[in-house]
Amino acid sequence: MQIGLLGLGKMGANMARRLSRGGANVLVWNRSADVATQLAQAESNVTACPDMAAMVAQMASPRVLWLMLPAGAATEAAMDQLADLLAPGDVIVNGANAFYKDSERHAAEMAAKGLRFMDAGVSGGVWGLANGYALMVGGEADTVALVTPFIKILAPGPATGWLHCGPVGSGHFVKMVHNGIEYGMMQALGEGLALIKGKTEYGMDVAAISEMWRHGSVVRSWLLDLTAEFLQQDQTLEAIAPFVPDSGEGRWTVLESVEQGTPAPVMTLALMMRFASQGKHDYTDKLIAMMRKGFGGHGVKGDV
Structure with a gap:
């Protein structure tokens, strides 16, 4: 063989x-x-x-x-x-x-x-x-x-x-959709755990919560397993840059949804968030900050 x-x-x-x-x-x-x-x-x-x-x-x-x-x-x-x-x-x-x-x-x-x-x-x-x-x-x-x-x-x-x-073509098509789903699942877990971490007055343990979810919860998954594992070692993630690449399959999935006219808002937004993490939203944010300054006189960070 x-x-x-x-x-x-x-x-x-x-x-x-x-x-x-x-x-x-x-x-x-x-x-x-x-x-x-x-x-x-x-x-x-x-x-x-x-x-x-x-x-x-x-x-x-x-x-x-x-x-x-x-x-x-x-x-x-x-x-x-x-x-x-x-x-x-x-x-x-x-x-x-x-x-x-x-x-x-x-x-x-x-x-x-x-x-x-x-x-x-x-x-x-x-x-x-x-x-x-x-x-x-x-x-x-x-x-x-x-x-x-x-x-x-x-x-x-x-x-x-x-x-x-x-x-x-069907194998790569199914894998493309698989990766689009993966984008959405990762985004949802990331956002949910960020909300828990942000509720500082409760003093909650994000690692303990993610570990608890692994057992019996409807959101249990391999992605959650991996998340719980690295959170046990480091909950702050201060040494990690907030940059998430996209491999291409998420883009193909979103383009397919447009071609079909089949709504895929979760996967589309997850892809957009990856673009934002790559600094591709920075200029947009600067423009919006200047618009707020223009109509409301709001302060701008970095403005002297």
Whole structure:
């Protein structure tokens, strides 16, 4: 059982480890070759490849190549290169975050060259190595069947934590919506705990409250588990900058809601709050402060 994995970031490297420990022979490639070499030295059943051509040459057809590369230029370049190296019937799986319409396009491009394509939304973060990854896959039934032995190793269990969602594009579509929901859940937990912390006259223990919620509460979740854990160590978070990046999938989810005309106000506002945390609301706030000064003579911070 042989698979090629391209892209050894935090998730890709751990997926390679889980596959190899599950019995698969894993060929790995990374833009920084040292990362692939070090992983191969640390893990049995892992072989580092200097380039994509060397990886393909070591594999027997039908080959399965699994990409864990950033969306955009890196993925497009890898897809183009692999298309010239692979043989008809070989499979490319894009398991990284990707816009589902790009996956539909990739499938059509690969099909024109006799290649098969599958999209896989992967969730689990740094905990996936130990706990398994939730896998949302899209593709033709025969393509998914060929990749299923590897999916069963990556998933929390052979029959749990993964689903063939539908045709190509459906896996990344479901993962996109999953991440939009995640944005909303994180925002709600953050706002709620901030309200509790802000009620200073009650002297409440935010860490104790979040820990209590984990047991029997309707808001219990893995996100709450993680929150309770770090609050036990630090409730002030004074060393943490109030900056929250957005990976792109939240944006895609909001754009999809606009295209469909399906209301998604919670996810949309959660995305807007991430933009605000990145300093993209600063100029707006300055303008509003100056408007208040203009009509009401209100003071402005920094005004001399």
